[in-house]
Amino acid sequence: MPLAITIVPIMPLRSEPSHRSEMISQAVFGECLETETVTPDGWVKVRMQYDGYEGWVTLSHLETIPQSLYDALPTHRVARWQAVVTLNGRPVHLPFGTLLKLGAGDWGRATVVAGEGITPFAATSSPGEAWEAVALEFLNTGYLWGGKTVFGTDCSGFTQTVYKILGIPLLRDAYQQAAQGETVSFLQEVRPGDLAFFDNPEGRITHVGILLNDQQIIHASGKVRIDPIDNQGIVSADTGERTHQLRLIKRLF
Missing domain, CATH: 2.30.30.40 (SH3 Domains)
Structure with missing residues (x-):
């Protein structure tokens, strides 16, 4: 081939x-x-x-x-x-x-x-310290279905590219990424850089973002943005409306 x-x-x-x-x-x-x-x-x-x-x-x-x-x-x-x-x-x-x-x-x-x-380029030996600076480079990048660059990205393209720059492989789609890593049981136990996944009313995982801490997430929704998160999910910092329902949290480093 x-x-x-x-x-x-x-x-x-x-x-x-x-x-x-x-x-x-x-x-x-x-x-x-x-x-x-x-x-x-x-x-x-x-x-x-x-x-x-x-x-x-x-x-x-x-x-x-x-x-x-x-x-x-x-x-x-x-x-x-x-x-x-x-x-x-x-x-x-x-x-x-x-x-x-x-x-x-x-x-x-x-x-x-x-x-x-x-x-x-070399995979970083301390991704827990390096990931945030990488992720913040994408702030205000417009949402683009299928995209994965600072010129346009979808949610899983954003997470995949950030992790790729750190030397940590992620699959392409949110539901595929959700099968990787170790489960974090509670939001209060997260470490910066953990991935949070969200599902639709049918229970299908459709969204992913990177946790800054147990109260904030950076994710691609309309654009790459930082929003509040709680045990139920994401709340828009602009409107105060709940936009995504939390399903699970995974740790890859």
């Missing part, structure tokens, strides 16, 4: 091979994937390396790579809100948190050179 790497800043991952189809997630520059079906009009069925998410992307957003690059670990990341690399001599603007495999293997026909704002 051919392997590939994303060569555009943000690549939509769609549910069907059509630009009109729902965007279910995104891949950012440098993310690797396995390719499956290729249609005559240039759509490719892919499986993301990081979280196993599957969807359709356009062939022009990809470059074929060898196994050595696919297997390599990230070496650099975008450490500010946006930074620039050059791809075959042309600038590419990358969002905060993008992880890159620079000098780790052959990018096929692509030549990538890092610019300012690209720094060495």
Whole structure:
């Protein structure tokens, strides 16, 4: 199965091979994937390396790579809100948190050179101290279904990306993330950085956020925002209305 790497800043991952189809997630520059079906009009069925998410992307957003690059670990990341690399001599603007495999293997026909704002990457040894500064970079980012960058994110894309920058793997959707980590029994026992999950009236987990403490949560709802939380769930800081019903809390570090 051919392997590939994303060569555009943000690549939509769609549910069907059509630009009109729902965007279910995104891949950012440098993310690797396995390719499956290729249609005559240039759509490719892919499986993301990081979280196993599957969807359709356009062939022009990809470059074929060898196994050595696919297997390599990230070496650099975008450490500010946006930074620039050059791809075959042309600038590419990358969002905060993008992880890159620079000098780790052959990018096929692509030549990538890092610019300012690209720094060495390694998983943090103290995520409990580092996560808040990362999460706060996303404040006021607009909500975008399927998004996972500072230019637009959904709730689980936000949590996944924050944890990814810390070197802690999370799956893509809220209900998948809820199956990871250890359960925290009571809100009063939380540690900063724990994940809180919320369900709909049918009992399906549909929302996730990161707890600042036992009284506040940062989450993507309309935009990335900080709201009060209690044992029942989230209360809007703007309107005082209850917006989400608390289902469970998980700890991953």
